[in-house]
Amino acid sequence: MIRTVSRAALAATSILTLSAPAFAHMVFEQTQSAPGEAFSGVLELPHGCxxxxTDTVRVTFPQGFEAAEAVEKDGWTLEVTEDTATWSGGSVPDDAHERFAINGTFASDLAPGDIVFPVSQMCGDAVLDWEPAVTLLDPAxxxxVGDLVLNGAFARATLPNAPVGGGYVTITNSGDTADRLISASSPFSPDVQIHEMAVVDDVMQMRHMAEGLEIPAGExxxxxxxxxxxxxxNITEPxxxxxxxPLTLTFEAAGSVEIELDVQSFGASGSHDHDAHAGH
Ligand SMILES: [Cu+2]
Structure with missing residues (x-):
């Protein structure tokens, strides 16, 4: 993601453009939604300018983000127009990570894909421009299955002779009791395991979750x-x-469901192909 730094005092020709390091960009805490769904977006300032x-933060609502509102913050003046929410008059030190929140609903006729919410972070005359995005998933x-909704299922293409493949999906539990993903199977592999990443002795490692994966109620x-x-x-074909x-997921309460994973490029990270994430 690119950020641009501009200072009003400088001529347009001398505007600085810097690439922000991946760990310092501004993203929404929740990055997925769908056309027709309500969305609560929380943004955290990664640093000052x-x-x-930081004394002012302005979020521009994209077209199709309806009934937009913003959440008041102590010590800040909030002004909401049809297109923007602006918090001003506060002060966030460079090393603090203050949060700003907006609410609204994505219009039901929006096309699936990334929706950018332009954000201007101001510190006196300096302005940082950010482009946090929300991915609207395709309801189709x-x-x-039961109280569970599965979205955005994909796999990454495997390199020749790779023994393993990775699969990904987003699972929402709309019910009021927890469920648990207890097993997975596929004709492409004799053994599909649920893995998590964990830091062991300062090294990121994968761990087989033999006990399954809990899907908490409402989460x-x-x-x-x-x-x-x-x-x-031990994949049987690349x-x-x-x-x-094809993949069959079996949940303790909801039962089994068959889904298909879209195979994306080797480095794909789902709908955010342009974002760099840690490798599998
Ligand atoms: Cu793994």
């Missing part, structure tokens, strides 16, 4: 590159970009 404290690709669990994932052991991999 070149060391200076949702799969429902969304995201399996994604660099985090929780399904690991297809995962080829553009094709699909």
């Amino acid at each position: 070149e060391g200076a404290p 690709l949702q799969v429902t 969304t669990v995201t399996l994604a590159p660099g985090g929780l994932h399904l690991m297809f052991m 995962f080829v970009e553009g094709e699909t991999v």
Whole structure:
């Protein structure tokens, strides 16, 4: 993600453009929604502007983000117009990570894909521009089983002779009791395991979750590159970009459901192909 730094005092020709390191960009805490769904977006300031404290934050609501509101903050003046929410008059030190929140509903006729909420972070005359995005998932690709809704299922293409493949899906439990993913199976592998990433002795390692994966009531669990994932052991054929991999997931309460994983490029991270994430 690119951020631009501009100072009003400088001529347009001398505007600085810097690439922010991946760990310092501004993203929404919740990055997925769908057309027609309500969305609560929380943004955290990664830092000030070149060391200076932040005094104003403005979020521009994209087209199709309806009934938009923003959440008041102590010590800040909030002004909401049809297109923007602006918090001003406060001060966030460079090393603090203050949060700002907006609410609204994505219009039901919006197309699936990334929706950018332009954000201007101001520190006196300095302005940092950010482009946090929300991915609208395609409702046609949702799969429902019991109280669970499965979204955005994908796998990454495997390299020649790779023994394993990774699969990812987002699972939302709309019920009021917890469920548990207890097993997975696929004709592409004799053994599909549920893995999590954990730091052991300062080294990131994968751990087989033999006890399964809890899907808490009312919550969304995201399996994604660099985090929780399904690991297809000893794959019987390669995962080829553009094709699909069938997968059966079995939940303790909701039962079994068959889904198809879209095979994306080797480095894909789901709908955010442009973002760099830690490898599998
Ligand atoms: Cu793994």
